[in-house]
Amino acid sequence: MEKKKMNFARFKQFIPLYIMLLPGAVYLFINNYIPMAGIVVAFKTYNVNDGIFHSPWAGLKNFEFLFGTNEAAVIIRNTLLYNVAFIIVNTVVGIMLAIFISDVMNTRMKKLYQSSILLPFLISIVVVSYIVFALLSHENGMFNKGLLPMLGMEPVQWYNDTTWWPVILIVTNCWKGVGYGTLIYIAAIAGIDQSFYEAADLDGASKWQQITRITLPCLIPSIITLLIMNIGRIFYSDFGLFYQVPQNSGSLYPVTNTIDTYVYRALMSTGGFGRSSAAGLLQSVVGFTLVIVSNMVVRKASAENAIF
Amino acid sequence: MKAKRIISLLLALALVCALFAGCGGDGGKESSQESSSETQQSSETQQSENSSDEGESEAESTGKVDGGGYEVNYLYMIAQEGPNQTKVNEAINELAQKELNMKVNVIPMTWGTYNSQISMMLAAGEPLDIFPAFSGNFSTYIESQYVVNMADYLDDLKDAKEVLGVDFNCGYIGDFLIGLGQMKERGYPTGLVARKDIFDELGYKVEDFNVTVEDYSSFEQLDELFAKVKEAHPDMVCLDGTSIMALQTIDWFDNLGDNFGVLENYGQTTTITNWFESEQYKNFCEIGSRWFKNGYSSQDIAVNSDSGEIKMKAGNCFSFITAIKPNTDIEKKAQTGYDVAVIPVGGNCSKSTSAVTSAMLSVANSAEDPQKAVQFMNWTYISQEFNDLINWGIEGEDWVLTEDNLAAYPDGVDATSVSYHNDMGYIYPNQFAGHAWEGNPIDIWEQYEKYNSEMMTSKAYGFTFDSTPVTNEEAQLASVYEQYSKDLAFGVVDIESKLKEFNDALYAAGLQTVMDEKQKQLDAWLDAQ
Numbered sequence A: 001m002e003k004k005k006m007n008f009a010r011f012k013q014f015i016p017l018y019i020m021l022l023p024g025a026v027y028l029f030i031n032n033y034i035p036m037a038g039i040v041v042a043f044k045t046y047n048v049n050d051g052i053f054h055s056p057w058a059g060l061k062n063f064e065f066l067f068g069t070n071e072a073a074v075i076i077r078n079t080l081l082y083n084v085a086f087i088i089v090n091t092v093v094g095i096m097l098a099i100f101i102s103d104v105m106n107t108r109m110k111k112l113y114q115s116s117i118l119l120p121f122l123i124s125i126v127v128v129s130y131i132v133f134a135l136l137s138h139e140n141g142m143f144n145k146g147l148l149p150m151l152g153m154e155p156v157q158w159y160n161d162t163t164w165w166p167v168i169l170i171v172t173n174c175w176k177g178v179g180y181g182t183l184i185y186i187a188a189i190a191g192i193d194q195s196f197y198e199a200a201d202l203d204g205a206s207k208w209q210q211i212t213r214i215t216l217p218c219l220i221p222s223i224i225t226l227l228i229m230n231i232g233r234i235f236y237s238d239f240g241l242f243y244q245v246p247q248n249s250g251s252l253y254p255v256t257n258t259i260d261t262y263v264y265r266a267l268m269s270t271g272g273f274g275r276s277s278a279a280g281l282l283q284s285v286v287g288f289t290l291v292i293v294s295n296m297v298v299r300k301a302s303a304e305n306a307i308f
Numbered sequence B: 001m002k003a004k005r006i007i008s009l010l011l012a013l014a015l016v017c018a019l020f021a022g023c024g025g026d027g028g029k030e031s032s033q034e035s036s037s038e039t040q041q042s043s044e045t046q047q048s049e050n051s052s053d054e055g056e057s058e059a060e061s062t063g064k065v066d067g068g069g070y071e072v073n074y075l076y077m078i079a080q081e082g083p084n085q086t087k088v089n090e091a092i093n094e095l096a097q098k099e100l101n102m103k104v105n106v107i108p109m110t111w112g113t114y115n116s117q118i119s120m121m122l123a124a125g126e127p128l129d130i131f132p133a134f135s136g137n138f139s140t141y142i143e144s145q146y147v148v149n150m151a152d153y154l155d156d157l158k159d160a161k162e163v164l165g166v167d168f169n170c171g172y173i174g175d176f177l178i179g180l181g182q183m184k185e186r187g188y189p190t191g192l193v194a195r196k197d198i199f200d201e202l203g204y205k206v207e208d209f210n211v212t213v214e215d216y217s218s219f220e221q222l223d224e225l226f227a228k229v230k231e232a233h234p235d236m237v238c239l240d241g242t243s244i245m246a247l248q249t250i251d252w253f254d255n256l257g258d259n260f261g262v263l264e265n266y267g268q269t270t271t272i273t274n275w276f277e278s279e280q281y282k283n284f285c286e287i288g289s290r291w292f293k294n295g296y297s298s299q300d301i302a303v304n305s306d307s308g309e310i311k312m313k314a315g316n317c318f319s320f321i322t323a324i325k326p327n328t329d330i331e332k333k334a335q336t337g338y339d340v341a342v343i344p345v346g347g348n349c350s351k352s353t354s355a356v357t358s359a360m361l362s363v364a365n366s367a368e369d370p371q372k373a374v375q376f377m378n379w380t381y382i383s384q385e386f387n388d389l390i391n392w393g394i395e396g397e398d399w400v401l402t403e404d405n406l407a408a409y410p411d412g413v414d415a416t417s418v419s420y421h422n423d424m425g426y427i428y429p430n431q432f433a434g435h436a437w438e439g440n441p442i443d444i445w446e447q448y449e450k451y452n453s454e455m456m457t458s459k460a461y462g463f464t465f466d467s468t469p470v471t472n473e474e475a476q477l478a479s480v481y482e483q484y485s486k487d488l489a490f491g492v493v494d495i496e497s498k499l500k501e502f503n504d505a506l507y508a509a510g511l512q513t514v515m516d517e518k519q520k521q522l523d524a525w526l527d528a529q
Helices: A003-013 A015-043 A061-067 A071-102 A107-122 A125-135 A142-150 A164-192 A196-202 A209-232 A240-242 A250-256 A259-270 A274-303 B001-021 B037-047 B051-060 B086-099 B111-123 B134-142 B150-169 B196-201 B218-231 B279-295 B308-314 B326-338 B353-357 B369-381 B385-394 B445-451 B467-487 B495-508 B509-529
Strands: B071-076 B104-109 B130-134 B190-195 B238-241 B317-323 B338-345 B360-362
Touching: A003 A015, A015 A061, A015 A274, A015 B111, A061 A274, A071 A107, A071 A164, A071 A209, A071 A250, A071 A259, A071 B308, A125 A142, A125 A164, A125 A240, A125 B196, A125 B467, A164 A209, A164 A240, A196 A209, A209 A274, A240 A259, A250 B467, A259 A274, A259 B467, B071 B111, B071 B369, B086 B104, B086 B385, B104 B111, B111 B369, B130 B134, B130 B369, B130 B385, B134 B353, B134 B467, B150 B353, B150 B360, B150 B369, B190 B196, B190 B218, B190 B238, B190 B308, B190 B326, B196 B218, B196 B326, B196 B338, B218 B238, B218 B279, B218 B338, B238 B308, B279 B467, B279 B495, B326 B338, B360 B369, B369 B385, B467 B495, B467 B509, B495 B509
Parallel strands: B071 B104, B071 B130, B238 B317
Antiparallel strands: B130 B360, B190 B317, B190 B338
8 A cells, every 4th residue: 555655756756758659659559560460461362442351361371482592591591691690790890999999089080089089980882882982893893903013912702702801891891880989988988986996006907907897897788788689670771881882793692692682682573562571570680589588688698788 | 778678678579570661552453454354355355356457447547536634643764853844744734635635644753763662653553554565574564463454455456566567566574565665776686796996997898798697707807807996006905885795685586575595596396405515605705705815895794784875985995895776876876976887796686576576565453444544545646745844844935946857956956055954765666757856857757667567577476474373483594594695705714614604594583484385375375466
């Protein structure tokens, strides 16, 4: 009884906050929850006269084209492995850069570094693809015409040689995407109590010890949040990165074909809402499951750091 | 803590679900169209009565009907947005009011806008009567019931039928008439478009060349040309762009809608074969490979996505390969800024269904009164004023008539300052009804007609493959084709081993199933003829 009263009192206290939440919640409901009924399209042969709900059922037929080929294994492998690599590389590099930048004392330089790292994140992937092309072009590329001859090495047919693409894609993705994570880590580092470092200094801790014993443990909640969010998107791929950056070169498909590019190429000619919804549904189901599982793992390991 | 968890859970859910935003739509649209099966019979009889119809329709050739104030939503393609668009819209409206008592809601679209919007417009059932549809989408459009079966309105299409002649029947997929083709060239032979200044400088003449598929060694004439260009201009790229013989797939055979299972030898056979296993394909790939290895084609040619026109305009490209037609030189000069020499490559070409149906003008299912829409479309095939309006704009402001009866820029107006100018007759109903642009021969339309009538005709002319039963296979084949076609055609890989890999991948993706289905449909069609 006593407890209930207190809960209500607390609720009353927060009423203004709930009211502020309301528009956002209504928006989410209308925009993100109601349309979920449209998932049924993935199981239908859609036609405009009967509409979404009255079109004939197709069972799992729409999913067949995703698994029908022997390419399916390669595509799923590419999507998963690249995303795992992206997550690891971007997290490690992001934290490193965040620690470096946080230690810059000159505020103007700090701002400059921060912005220049974020800049690629804001560049359109099409522009990025041309920057990469300027480096790798067989005819006029900086690598084949400048760098490699200078080092006495043979030119490489970049766009026909699969060897280097896993590296090129990971580096490109890191260069483009790392700024976003770095920004969050810088904010998190700024939030760490300075007295920890002062105390460590007094005790004679080295810089390295300060990083491993203070900075990194304090960053763990942010790292886990970003990690779980990224894992949720592990079955998706950045279409531009895998389509534009390799210039859609056929010989590179074995290392650049991912679920999104496959769906695009397969459905460009035939279209079909059913099949594209089926691909989307599969991606989100896998993503959703992975988010739940990874959160469960985190909760087992250290309950306070789990997102939910 | 608990509240935080719930909110985080909601957020996570929302993130995952964000994908589905936009999937919703109007599900309650009433079925307004009769099922196509009911109309099968009528369309069949109409089809067989073709020849007798033509005589009758001459009686009324003005296309005039009383539209009763119906509003037609007319979507058409434009090259770019021009300031005079509003005036053109008004003029179209006035013309249609006067001649048909119909209002026109003109929806001009550039290619980019069209590509990003058309599928949503159709799926959402937005107001739309007439729009250009492209062959790759036909089976989806029919399956999804986006388009009206025009076979139900043959009586309203007499004039268009007379204009199109036998090409009218190419729009039939089974008994479903999906749309009408445009008046334009009916075949696409391959040619090499080369810079005339360099060509002349080396002392060549177009007549010197006789490159034909009868004898693949005749392609060495081009090797010789490239070698001379290379010698005189070491820094120049001899061949660039996005096409080469092995990619000009509409030319060498009847591709029956896609390239998977074709009628080889310009469609002069009725047996479906896999072109990618043919000697011809291998020869083309080997020539591509030779040009690549000798440094004639750009080292980036298989990667590059800029058209040959763009490359030539940039100034360092000698030639590119493309489909040619009677006035290619004039068109390419406008696009590249250089005088060009056009060398036919391969020699022949044939009229096939896909050449006519690559783009069709269709009636959308959301048309309020499909019959009125069809009547309007019929009129667009015979109205000179309409075809001039949408192509060249307002007479006196955007173009004037020259003494030779050609259209030209008025004094003081040029390509950069004109307020409306499309030059896209190939996607408009009937450019032959309107005026040709200055620079073309006076008898250009007769030349086109002669050119079209002299063309070989594929044995499957008039047959359109219905790919609905094999959509999964088609999707996979399209993906395999994307992977191998460019590398093989431009010869940047080892032909022998990749060619085998390519064909193995095609068969693994279900090529045989598609070929069998095609043969089955084709045999049935041939029997019915």
